[in-house]
Amino acid sequence: MVPTEYYVALSAIIFTIGALGVLTRRSAIMIFLSVELMLNAANLALVAYARQWSAAGADVALSGQAAVFIILAIAAAEVAVGLGILVAIFRYRTSSDVDGLAQVRL
Amino acid sequence: MIVGAVGVITLKQPVHAALSLVGTLLTLATIYVGLEAHFLASIQVIVYAGAIMVLFLFVIMLLNIQQDPGPGAFKWLRPAAYGVAGLAGLALIAAVTQNTPPLPAPEVIDATLAGGGPDAIGTALFRDFVLAFQLVGVLLLTGIIGAVSLVQRKAVSVQESETERPLEAVSS
Numbered sequence: 001m002v003p004t005e006y007y008v009a010l011s012a013i014i015f016t017i018g019a020l021g022v023l024t025r026r027s028a029i030m031i032f033l034s035v036e037l038m039l040n041a042a043n044l045a046l047v048a049y050a051r052q053w054s055a056a057g058a059d060v061a062l063s064g065q066a067a068v069f070i071i072l073a074i075a076a077a078e079v080a081v082g083l084g085i086l087v088a089i090f091r092y093r094t095s096s097d098v099d100g101l102a103q104v105r106l
Numbered sequence: 107m108i109v110g111a112v113g114v115i116t117l118k119q120p121v122h123a124a125l126s127l128v129g130t131l132l133t134l135a136t137i138y139v140g141l142e143a144h145f146l147a148s149i150q151v152i153v154y155a156g157a158i159m160v161l162f163l164f165v166i167m168l169l170n171i172q173q174d175p176g177p178g179a180f181k182w183l184r185p186a187a188y189g190v191a192g193l194a195g196l197a198l199i200a201a202v203t204q205n206t207p208p209l210p211a212p213e214v215i216d217a218t219l220a221g222g223g224p225d226a227i228g229t230a231l232f233r234d235f236v237l238a239f240q241l242v243g244v245l246l247l248t249g250i251i252g253a254v255s256l257v258q259r260k261a262v263s264v265q266e267s268e269t270e271r272p273l274e275a276v277s278s
Binding site: 013020032052069076080081087 | 107108111114115120124138140141142143145149154161162168169184187190194195198199202206208210212215226230231238242246250252253256257
């Protein structure tokens with residue numbers, strides 16, 4: 001079986017790529033996509049460690065997978081509210097560039 | 107999967123980047139199957155690659171977002187970000203690959219995780235995570251109310267501008 005280190009290293013790479021996207025892209029929706037990448041990297045690490053800790057009993061091991069489930073629900077809520085804000089901002093500015101976005105007062 | 111993730115942050119067209127993210131998420135679902143998390147794999151495909159990404163694509167097409175404008179006022183930021191991200195990635199990999207104990211036997215993994223099925227996860231979710239589960243419910247309700255209120259405010263402002271415009275035309 002593939003060792004846990006490989007999965008966690010893959011998770012680290014994906015997380016770094018997501019952070020890089022947040023830093024370099026200027027469009028708000030691209031920043032959202034990069035944040036999704038980072039969330040999924042965290043999920044992958046949790047699932048990998050859930051398998052790693054399966055000798056400690058079902059309570060410990062399955063709590064990792066349950067945490068992934070909750071993160072998924074939170075990500076859905078975040079996307080819904082974030083895209084709503086994005087649409088609201090877009091009505092006034094007609095550009096999704098976040099650098100010029102100094103006044104967000106809804 | 108790494109190719110898909112790189113595509114998310116390098117492709118110019120937002121639609122292409124979103125589709126690249128869909129590919130990344132589907133690949134992640136197959137990795138979940140390999141990690142004995144079958145329920146999470148199906149949820150990943152249905153909720154993430156299905157619902158959330160459809161929402162993204164809807165917004166991209168609704169707003170008609172064009173290409174990324176490229177580096178603007180902060181031109182020095184991009185190479186600096188690449189350098190820092192490379193260093194951080196190497197440091198993360200070095201940190202997480204040290205001193206990991208060996209995996210337990212496959213029989214132990216199978217017996218404990220039970221394939222990551224809905225019954226196993228449901229037991230953990232409704233017994234140990236019941237408070238978090240309730241709080242997520244409250245959070246989702248808050249998200250619904252927030253999204254609806256944003257749309258509501260927009261509708262009110264549109265109505266005001268529509269009623270004001272004829273008055274100005276008459277006075278001028």
